[in-house]
Amino acid sequence: MESKINLENKITIEISNLSFKYPSTRKISSFDQGAKGFKEVLHEISFIVSEGEKVSLIGPNGAGKSTLLLNIAGLQEIKHRKGQIKICGTELNDKNIYGIREKIGFVFQDPNDQLFSTSVFDDVAFGLINYLNKKRDPRAKDIKFIEGRVKESLAKVNLKNVENEMPYFLSFGEKKLAAFATVLSYDPEILILDEPSSNLDPSNRDNFIVLLKRFDKTIIVATHDLDLAYDFSERAIVLNGGRIVFDGNAREVLKDKDFLNANNLALPLMFRKYNDIPN
Ligand SMILES: Nc1ncnc2c1ncn2[C@@H]1O[C@H](COP(=O)(O)OP(=O)(O)OP(=O)(O)O)[C@@H](O)[C@H]1O
Numbered sequence: 213m214e215s216k217i218n219l220e221n222k223i224t225i226e227i228s229n230l231s232f233k234y235p236s237t238r239k240i241s242s243f244d245q246g247a248k249g250f251k252e253v254l255h256e257i258s259f260i261v262s263e264g265e266k267v268s269l270i271g272p273n274g275a276g277k278s279t280l281l282l283n284i285a286g287l288q289e290i291k292h293r294k295g296q297i298k299i300c301g302t303e304l305n306d307k308n309i310y311g312i313r314e315k316i317g318f319v320f321q322d323p324n325d326q327l328f329s330t331s332v333f334d335d336v337a338f339g340l341i342n343y344l345n346k347k348r349d350p351r352a353k354d355i356k357f358i359e360g361r362v363k364e365s366l367a368k369v370n371l372k373n374v375e376n377e378m379p380y381f382l383s384f385g386e387k388k389l390a391a392f393a394t395v396l397s398y399d400p401e402i403l404i405l406d407e408p409s410s411n412l413d414p415s416n417r418d419n420f421i422v423l424l425k426r427f428d429k430t431i432i433v434a435t436h437d438l439d440l441a442y443d444f445s446e447r448a449i450v451l452n453g454g455r456i457v458f459d460g461n462a463r464e465v466l467k468d469k470d471f472l473n474a475n476n477l478a479l480p481l482m483f484r485k486y487n488d489i490p491n
């Protein structure tokens with residue numbers, strides 16, 4: 213009996229029959245009687261992620277990757293979804309959403325959605341102080357501790373001498389790194405990253421992959437960087453048209469040219485030959 217409980221505890225994310233629709237942004241003509249006013253984006257998604265697992269979420273533009281990640285992090289309206297999302301064994305609902313969100317470090321596809329303070333230091337400190345306050349941890353008021361953690365997080369992502377800069381004026385790649393530092397600062401149980409490597413230079417990308425590999429918590433990364441997916445994760449979930457079309461070994465699926473092409477994807481660069489690139 214006890215071993216069963218331990219096994220269940222090891223499930224970090226459990227998604228059952230998740231469907232999601234956005235209120236339609238389509239201009240509905242008065243002649244279009246059939247228009248429902250909603251756009252179905254996710255259909256019957258089910259999967260489980262175990263503690264410490266590293267998963268890549270891949271799929272073409274518009275497949276629903278960001279929508280799925282936002283749902284998992286409780287950042288989409290619950291009334292627009294069907295099905296169930298459990299985080300660390302607790303079902304995500306309107307009442308516990310804030311408690312569950314603090315378990316998750318979410319890095320948005322667009323770093324401009326994440327950075328809002330007048331200095332990089334304040335942005336990185338904000339999440340940490342908030343997190344410590346919720347835990348009633350006295351270190352929330354310990355300036356030396358906060359300063360140390362902010363510097364450490366910025367050093368991890370290789371951002372130097374930007375603490376006092378306005379995030380607005382950083383380059384896009386620097387903004388991505390700063391956004392990553394904001395979640396590293398409080399060491400969440402689950403990391404969810406949406407297109408983290410876009411705009412990173414080769415050296416920062418390598419550093420970033422090393423960081424991800426060292427991080428011993430649960431990680432889901434949505435990415436078009438299939439070389440990153442191959443390098444960092446053993447498991448890949450492929451979404452197409454809002455449905456899961458593959459869930460399994462990343463190293464196998466990312467070598468399967470026919471499957472990738474059929475799903476509007478292409479081989480990782482490292483496996484491409486000259487004649488794989490269309491004229
Ligand atoms: N806020 C929104 N309102 C209405 N429709 C939306 C909204 N956000 C996304 N969509 C639609 O939902 C679908 C899935 O979008 P989503 O951003 O989840 O895809 P994605 O797989 O992350 O794509 P990408 O690879 O381009 O980041 C798209 O067709 C998009 O137009």
Ligand SMILES: [Mg+2]
Binds near residue numbers: 406
């Ligand atoms: Mg996206």
